Amino acid sequence: MSIIEVNKLNLFYGNFQALKEITLRIEKQKITALIGPSGCGKSTFLRTLNRMNDLIDDVRISGSVKISGNDIYGSDVDLLALRKKVGMVFQRPNPFPLSIYDNVVYGLRVHGILDKKIMEQKLQWSLESVHLWDEVKDKLDQNALTLSGEQQQRLCIARLAVVEPEVLLMDEPCSALDPMSTAKIEDLMYELKKQYTIIIVTHNMQQAARVSEYTGYFLLGELVEFGETNQIFTSPKDSRTEDYLTGRFG
Numbered sequence: 001m002s003i004i005e006v007n008k009l010n011l012f013y014g015n016f017q018a019l020k021e022i023t024l025r026i027e028k029q030k031i032t033a034l035i036g037p038s039g040c041g042k043s044t045f046l047r048t049l050n051r052m053n054d055l056i057d058d059v060r061i062s063g064s065v066k067i068s069g070n071d072i073y074g075s076d077v078d079l080l081a082l083r084k085k086v087g088m089v090f091q092r093p094n095p096f097p098l099s100i101y102d103n104v105v106y107g108l109r110v111h112g113i114l115d116k117k118i119m120e121q122k123l124q125w126s127l128e129s130v131h132l133w134d135e136v137k138d139k140l141d142q143n144a145l146t147l148s149g150e151q152q153q154r155l156c157i158a159r160l161a162v163v164e165p166e167v168l169l170m171d172e173p174c175s176a177l178d179p180m181s182t183a184k185i186e187d188l189m190y191e192l193k194k195q196y197t198i199i200i201v202t203h204n205m206q207q208a209a210r211v212s213e214y215t216g217y218f219l220l221g222e223l224v225e226f227g228e229t230n231q232i233f234t235s236p237k238d239s240r241t242e243d244y245l246t247g248r249f250g
């Protein structure tokens with residue numbers, strides 16, 4: 001079952017067209033990987049899924065993005081609710097320079113959940129869901145920036161998880177991590193997909209092949225090919241995909 005339907009999506013930064021007629025469907029509770037050379041529009045595309053591009057000046061968008069059947073570019077869309085439903089994890093972990101506790105409950109406060117007991121239950125649940133609870137339960141007052149990069153990345157996922165999103169967008173979430181830490185985050189993604197739909201941008205082809213069920217290949221703003229990961233990696237239909245995967249390009 002698909003949760004996201006993108007139809008003929010175009011995006012312009014001023015006169016520059018960064019996305020061209022993107023049409024695809026994202027399956028619910030699966031991991032979809034987006035790959036492609038630098039500058040081909042992967043991050044731009046990811047940001048269209050929770051309207052983060054709205055924050056950038058001079059952006060024009062046409063086409064449609066539906067999430068659970070609702071057009072997220074409709075005029076009556078509640079952006080706060082959209083970004084609660086569709087959370088984003090970035091390349092560099094970006095915890096706030098606040099305590100671990102405050103980082104996680106931040107989202108709850110934003111959404112008006114102020115009951116201390118509920119906050120603490122949700123805090124524990126979300127830290128457990130990213131396997132961070134045992135590591136931090138005795139130091140919730142400590143500044144989040146004192147954690148390792150990998151712990152910070154899991155904390156950022158917990159910070160999203162606490163408001164129970166449906167979709168997690170991950171823009172190269174492991175690119176600042178060593179191989180051991182990367183493996184931990186990948187294991188976590190496997191578990192999280194029971195609950196969330198995950199879209200991950202990665203430059204690591206092994207990672208895309210390992211973690212995802214579906215893969216999309218972007219090139220110069222176009223979605224060249226989209227399909228089951230196994231098919232894309234073993235028998236791509238487009239020669240441009242094959243060139244990229246075999247290292248002849250990019």
Ligand SMILES: Nc1ncnc2c1ncn2[C@@H]1O[C@H](COP(=O)(O)OP(=O)(O)OP(=O)(O)O)[C@@H](O)[C@H]1O
Nearest residue numbers: 013016018036037038039040041042043044045056
């Ligand atoms: N805020 C912006 N204003 C103008 N142009 C932008 C902006 N952000 C991105 N672009 C341009 O849009 C194109 C796509 O950029 P984007 O960051 O989406 O690519 P990407 O595939 O994520 O690249 P990378 O793999 O390096 O992260 C690039 O040509 C980039 O220069």
Ligand SMILES: [Mg+2]
Nearest residue numbers: 042043044171
């Ligand atoms: Mg990018």
